[in-house]
Amino acid sequence: xxxxxxxxxxxxxxxxxxxxxxxxxxxxxxxxxxxxxxxxxxxxxxxxxxxxxxxxxxxxxxxxxxxxxxxxxxxxxxxxxxxxxxxxxxxxxxxxxxxxxxxxxxxxxxxxxxxxxxxxxxxxxxxxxxxxxxxxxxxxxxxxxxxxxxxxxxxxxxxxxxxxxxxxxxxxxxxxxxxxxxxxxxxxxxxxxxxxxxxxxxxxxxxxxxxxxxxxxxxxxxxxxxxxxxxxxxxxxxxxxxxxxxxxxxxxxxxxxxxxxxxxxxxxxxxxxxxxxxxxxxxxxxxxxxxxxx
Ligand SMILES: Cc1ncc(COP(=O)(O)O)c(C=O)c1O
Numbered sequence: 001x002x003x004x005x006x007x008x009x010x011x012x013x014x015x016x017x018x019x020x021x022x023x024x025x026x027x028x029x030x031x032x033x034x035x036x037x038x039x040x041x042x043x044x045x046x047x048x049x050x051x052x053x054x055x056x057x058x059x060x061x062x063x064x065x066x067x068x069x070x071x072x073x074x075x076x077x078x079x080x081x082x083x084x085x086x087x088x089x090x091x092x093x094x095x096x097x098x099x100x101x102x103x104x105x106x107x108x109x110x111x112x113x114x115x116x117x118x119x120x121x122x123x124x125x126x127x128x129x130x131x132x133x134x135x136x137x138x139x140x141x142x143x144x145x146x147x148x149x150x151x152x153x154x155x156x157x158x159x160x161x162x163x164x165x166x167x168x169x170x171x172x173x174x175x176x177x178x179x180x181x182x183x184x185x186x187x188x189x190x191x192x193x194x195x196x197x198x199x200x201x202x203x204x205x206x207x208x209x210x211x212x213x214x215x216x217x218x219x220x221x222x223x224x225x226x227x228x229x230x231x232x233x234x235x236x237x238x239x240x241x242x243x244x245x246x247x248x249x250x251x252x253x254x255x256x257x258x259x260x261x262x263x264x265x266x267x268x269x270x271x272x273x274x275x276x277x278x279x280x281x282x283x284x285x286x287x288x289x290x291x292x293x294x
Contacts, residue, residue: 153183165191
């Protein structure tokens with residue numbers, strides 16, 4: 001597979017130790033894997049998930065990427081930016097036809113400014129977005145395109161995320177990551193050396209992400225890989241929901257460490273790490289690495 005020359009990306013991303021007395025009391029050491037510093041527009045897991053897909057799109061002769069997301073989707077915005085940076089047209093299929101009549105929110109406005117053509121579809125159709133008839137109708141409307149699933153998580157994205165595990169290697173005993181569609185955890189866990197385990201903190205409720213990670217690992221590798229689990233107790237009400245405890249934790253973390261964690265994903269994972277540490281879930285001496293995915 002030939003890869004398109006990439007814009008300057010910072011890889012491997014920095015791994016920095018963070019001193020926090022609450023963890024030190026438990027004998028736990030925490031490092032942050034700063035994937036948010038990989039690229040200003042393809043931050044966090046986005047570059048890792050897109051890299052091999054962009055190469056496959058190019059090799060397949062595609063000039064257009066078509067993908068899916070909600071009105072605030074980081075993935076839609078990153079795909080639009082990747083289109084501009086790597087020379088693809090982009091189409092974003094957005095959940096909610098009512099949004100078509102409203103001014104674009106800043107996230108969609110950014111995607112549109114990067115050249116993404118936005119197609120607002122009703123929620124019933126959006127739920128069926130992986131069905132062949134729905135995809136065929138979209139391709140008939142927009143022309144041939146390389147189709148990326150919601151959140152960008154497919155087998156190639158999972159393969160791209162194995163680099164994250166390889167970069168961390170044996171520097172950690174436990175790696176913590178936020179889990180939205182499960183692709184990042186699926187690849188990360190597969191790339192870690194034996195003996196290092198990964199915990200995915202689900203940011204959605206419903207308890208289905210373990211099954212998704214399993215499905216994605218089967219699609220990418222033909223079976224389960226690495227040591228991983230999904231923690232379903234830290235979603236704070238569901239996707240983009242929050243609680244006073246989470247808000248207070250995130251504000252305090254920003255004060256102490258000068259890094260304001262993304263509230264939808266990273267804050268939930270960090271809050272999960274600190275809660276598990278306070279509960280004594282990590283034996284003294286455990287080295288935890290938390291991935292700053294955005
Ligand atoms: C900032 C951020 N962190 C974590 C995730 C979760 O990644 P995944 O969907 O691969 O589980 C996402 C969504 O893709 C994200 O935008």
